[in-house]
Amino acid sequence: MTTTILKIVTRNLLFYLTFGLLLLIISTFVIWPILKVVSFAQLENFSELFTNSRWSQAAIHSLMMTMISTLSCTFVAFIFAYTIARLEIPCKGLFKFITILPIVSPPFIVGMSYILLFGRQGIISKQLLNLNVDVYGWHGLWLVQTITFFPYAYAVIYGVLKKSSPSQEYAAYNMGSTHWQVFKNIVLPLSKPGIAGGALIAAMSILADFGNPMVIGGNSTVLSTEAYMQMIGWFDLSSAAILSTTLLIPALGLFLLNRQWVGKQSYTTVTGKESYSSHYPIPSYIKWTLFSFCMFITVIVLLVYGVLFYGAFTTTWGYNWSLTFSNLDYVFSKGKELTNSIQFAVLSSILAGVLAFPLAFIVQRKKMGMNRFLDFLSVLPGAVPGVFLGLGFAIAFNAEPLMLTGTAMIMVIALTIWNVPTFYSTLLAGLQQISSSLEEASQNLGANNLKTFRHILLPLLKGPFISGMVVTFLRSVTCLSVIVFIYSAKTSVGTVSILGLVSNGEWGKASSFTVVLISIAFAVLGISQLFFRNKRNANDY
Amino acid sequence: MRKNIKLLPFLFILFMCVFMLAACGTGEESETVAGEGSKETASEETKKTEEPATDRLVVYAALNEEDIVEIEKKFEADTGIDMEYIRLGGAGEASTRVQAEKDHPQADIMVGGSVEFYQPLGEQGILEKYTSPNAAEIDDKFNDPNGYWQGWYMGVLGIVVNKERFEEELSPKGLEMPKTWDDLLDANYKGLFLSSNPATAGGGYIFAATQLFRLGEEKGWEYLQGLNNNVHHYTAGAVDPINLIATGEFAAGMSWAHDIVKSAKQGYPIEVIVPEETAFEIGGAGIIKGGENTENAKKFIDWLLTKEVGEMNTQLSNRYSVRSDVAPPQGMIPVDDVKLVDYDRTKAAEMKEDVVKQFTEMIGQ
Numbered sequence: 001m002t003t004t005i006l007k008i009v010t011r012n013l014l015f016y017l018t019f020g021l022l023l024l025i026i027s028t029f030v031i032w033p034i035l036k037v038v039s040f041a042q043l044e045n046f047s048e049l050f051t052n053s054r055w056s057q058a059a060i061h062s063l064m065m066t067m068i069s070t071l072s073c074t075f076v077a078f079i080f081a082y083t084i085a086r087l088e089i090p091c092k093g094l095f096k097f098i099t100i101l102p103i104v105s106p107p108f109i110v111g112m113s114y115i116l117l118f119g120r121q122g123i124i125s126k127q128l129l130n131l132n133v134d135v136y137g138w139h140g141l142w143l144v145q146t147i148t149f150f151p152y153a154y155a156v157i158y159g160v161l162k163k164s165s166p167s168q169e170y171a172a173y174n175m176g177s178t179h180w181q182v183f184k185n186i187v188l189p190l191s192k193p194g195i196a197g198g199a200l201i202a203a204m205s206i207l208a209d210f211g212n213p214m215v216i217g218g219n220s221t222v223l224s225t226e227a228y229m230q231m232i233g234w235f236d237l238s239s240a241a242i243l244s245t246t247l248l249i250p251a252l253g254l255f256l257l258n259r260q261w262v263g264k265q266s267y268t269t270v271t272g273k274e275s276y277s278s279h280y281p282i283p284s285y286i287k288w289t290l291f292s293f294c295m296f297i298t299v300i301v302l303l304v305y306g307v308l309f310y311g312a313f314t315t316t317w318g319y320n321w322s323l324t325f326s327n328l329d330y331v332f333s334k335g336k337e338l339t340n341s342i343q344f345a346v347l348s349s350i351l352a353g354v355l356a357f358p359l360a361f362i363v364q365r366k367k368m369g370m371n372r373f374l375d376f377l378s379v380l381p382g383a384v385p386g387v388f389l390g391l392g393f394a395i396a397f398n399a400e401p402l403m404l405t406g407t408a409m410i411m412v413i414a415l416t417i418w419n420v421p422t423f424y425s426t427l428l429a430g431l432q433q434i435s436s437s438l439e440e441a442s443q444n445l446g447a448n449n450l451k452t453f454r455h456i457l458l459p460l461l462k463g464p465f466i467s468g469m470v471v472t473f474l475r476s477v478t479c480l481s482v483i484v485f486i487y488s489a490k491t492s493v494g495t496v497s498i499l500g501l502v503s504n505g506e507w508g509k510a511s512s513f514t515v516v517l518i519s520i521a522f523a524v525l526g527i528s529q530l531f532f533r534n535k536r537n538a539n540d541y
Numbered sequence: 542m543r544k545n546i547k548l549l550p551f552l553f554i555l556f557m558c559v560f561m562l563a564a565c566g567t568g569e570e571s572e573t574v575a576g577e578g579s580k581e582t583a584s585e586e587t588k589k590t591e592e593p594a595t596d597r598l599v600v601y602a603a604l605n606e607e608d609i610v611e612i613e614k615k616f617e618a619d620t621g622i623d624m625e626y627i628r629l630g631g632a633g634e635a636s637t638r639v640q641a642e643k644d645h646p647q648a649d650i651m652v653g654g655s656v657e658f659y660q661p662l663g664e665q666g667i668l669e670k671y672t673s674p675n676a677a678e679i680d681d682k683f684n685d686p687n688g689y690w691q692g693w694y695m696g697v698l699g700i701v702v703n704k705e706r707f708e709e710e711l712s713p714k715g716l717e718m719p720k721t722w723d724d725l726l727d728a729n730y731k732g733l734f735l736s737s738n739p740a741t742a743g744g745g746y747i748f749a750a751t752q753l754f755r756l757g758e759e760k761g762w763e764y765l766q767g768l769n770n771n772v773h774h775y776t777a778g779a780v781d782p783i784n785l786i787a788t789g790e791f792a793a794g795m796s797w798a799h800d801i802v803k804s805a806k807q808g809y810p811i812e813v814i815v816p817e818e819t820a821f822e823i824g825g826a827g828i829i830k831g832g833e834n835t836e837n838a839k840k841f842i843d844w845l846l847t848k849e850v851g852e853m854n855t856q857l858s859n860r861y862s863v864r865s866d867v868a869p870p871q872g873m874i875p876v877d878d879v880k881l882v883d884y885d886r887t888k889a890a891e892m893k894e895d896v897v898k899q900f901t902e903m904i905g906q
Binding site for chain 1: 634644
């Protein structure tokens with residue numbers, strides 16, 4: 001009797017300790033920095049949002065752009081995820097590559113590559129097709145945002161589609177349902193957590209992005225670009241704080257809408273029962289339509305990154321296309337920045353996972369009063385523009401008790417926090433699929449919480465975990481916004497050098513730097529994939 | 542057995558994390574310890590010539606990398622002071638950082654970028670007052686009457702033209718290369734011209750204000766309206782038009798002359814024109830209050846104002862020196878021939894909000 005009580009007490013104690021610790025970490029590194037920046041906003045200036053026509057325009061553009069881009073991102077992401085997870089088609093490896101390549105989005109260079117290709121004098125738009133198109137404006141931005149951010153949604157949706165067992169679909173087919181009925185009534189509803197999670201993370205990233213609107217947006221501005229420029233261009237912290245705080249409102253709205261939509265239904269398809277190994281065949285005309293769609297997007301992405309890659313080895317970027325290797329000289333003098341980039345990215349993606357895992361677990365499994373709050377805090381850092389978060393870090397951790405200015409620690413922590421939302425959404429969607437009956441069974445058999453977590457959940461969540469890790473790693477390598485106010489001479493990273501080169505007009509060197517950075521990042525990914533492969537083969541046995 | 546295998550990668554990752562973080566930490570500590578050690582021995586040597594002052598200087602530099610590298614080399618050679626710099630993207634970024642760190646300043650001096658960014662920092666009490674003895678040799682408009690900032694170079698606004706596109710499309714229409722701001726009103730530039738937005742770009746605002754000072758309120762707005770008919774779009778940053786014109790997306794635009802020259806040197810077919818009645822920005826330097834090496838920061842300012850440094854920076858950055866005895870940057874007209882508009886900085890700052898508002902309404906997105 002007493003031992004069971006003791007057991008319950010210790011079990012709960014461990015749980016509450018974890019919960020408390022998480023809350024402490026999140027409040028210190030999310031709420032505090034954000035509050036520090038928000039406090040720059042003078043309350044009476046908020047009315048400017050309505051009187052300043054530029055700002056109200058920006059707010060409307062932000063909302064519009066987020067809405068349409070999220071829809072298109074989710075659509076593209078779903079088609080990619082479905083095609084890769086369910087269909088027997090060639091080029092799967094290529095498609096998979098295309099779903100991570102746009103995550104590598106170094107500052108400004110990708111935007112300029114789009115202009116070289118699809119601009120008014122673009123290689124494709126003008127020289128090849130002789131069209132008279134104008135990319136500058138909302139439609140051009142829509143295209144760019146769709147391609148830049150669909151991978152974020154993909155990472156979540158794919159994890160869900162891949163895991164969902166086809167047994168229900170087989171049952172439906174056996175009872176005479178058509179393909180469309182099965183898709184509409186089974187596949188789509190069961191993918192809801194994935195679609196919702198993916199859409200949310202894409203929406204927040206689009207809302208917070210300032211780089212693409214700056215290059216492609218033309219005269220139409222969005223809130224995050226405006227906030228960035230007020231800070232960088234005019235050093236008007238109050239205005240920047242107002243604009244950034246305003247961004248939190250649609251972010252909160254998106255979040256609530258999202259959680260409402262997913263609701264409390266059950267989406268579990270991973271139940272531990274026996275499952276079919278292959279999916280029900282899909283008619284070939286559908287298959288090839290989806291294939292062509294993916295191919296189309298693939299070609300665009302390859303073109304954009306092809307231009308970037310080619311530009312790295314040209315004499316005068318975007319003008320004189322003759323080949324040279326001289327741009328690389330500069331890169332090799334910046335070994336420290338490259339090493340820092342990779343080191344910080346590896347650390348922060350791992351730490352983000354370590355943090356996101358228990359967060360997702362508590363929110364999804366333990367129904368507690370504080371859950372909604374914890375849930376929101378976990379996605380909040382994704383909704384504020386990176387510069388805003390970075391500035392918060394610069395202010396908040398430049399005094400005792402947490403004097404972190406200039407250290408590698410502050411870089412890693414800032415990147416970690418910025419990555420938590422992406423990682424968390426991926427894991428949350430994964431968890432929603434796994435029936436808790438598996439854990440109950442494990443506990444009934446005498447395993448404790450930790451054991452269950454380790455042996456049941458961890459292996460089942462391996463897919464989402466790895467895709468979360470890949471996404472966050474690549475994001476960190478090419479992140480500029482978060483670290484722009486907190487790097488020091490010793491902790492400078494590759495993207496800082498890229499920005500320096502771009503603002504110096506040296507686009508050739510900037511793209512060769514980018515190419516080297518991307519190559520190293522993918523090499524690291526390749527090596528770690530080999531490592532994980534071997535481990536899995538040993539385990540799956 | 543299987544259990545252990547499964548736990549391994551997880552433990553391994555955690556271990557790696559802790560290890561790498563620890564490595565970062567210790568690496569830094571040992572570096573700083575080493576740094577302090579060498580500092581002590583070095584300072585003992587210099588003690589003979591100086592008071593207890595340190596022999597270090599930490600600089601926030603809103604300058605191009607090559608420029609600051611050369612400045613570091615020369616400053617260390619000239620003074621023996623060990624200079625460490627952090628290069629920042631621009632003066633906005635630098636001043637945001639300085640303000641964020643005001644409780645524990647991390648740098649001694651901020652250098653580069655328009656003095657417009659130094660003014661508010663001075664007013665907030667973040668900058669240390671200092672007037673260099675060398676400032677006496679310099680025109681008064683480059684010295685802060687309050688002593689918070691010191692001007693040491695000057696950038697002017699110019700017109701950038703893509704020569705190839707101009708020759709192909711505009712010359713056949715009988716157009717000559719633009720020489721004045723007014724030449725830009727020609728309807729042939731419609732849709733081919735870029736400028737930057739005063740709401741977001743410092744240079745964009747200085748340009749708009751210049752037209753108002755040059756032509757007066759009413760005519761000035763007429764000018765901006767007329768130009769607006771030709772402008773394809775206003776970029777967020779002042780230098781953004783250059784690359785779009787260099788690669789041939791657009792034919793002409795407005796930006797900082799030194800940035801245009803810089804791009805032209807990369808091999809792009811562009812040319813800079815400095816029109817009459819152009820506007821200028823004063824590049825500043827300011828000492829951060831509460832830095833560890835304030836004395837050295839003062840020495841740095843004295844040093845910046847010498848003729849030798851002025852010449853070096855002009856060559857490197859293509860910007861005019863504030864010293865009248867320094868030759869103009871290569872490819873640019875002598876400073877005496879640059880006809881500057883009568884630019885009232887105080888008034889420009891006061892009317893900014895209204896101008897931006899009216900401008901926004903005018904371009905009516």
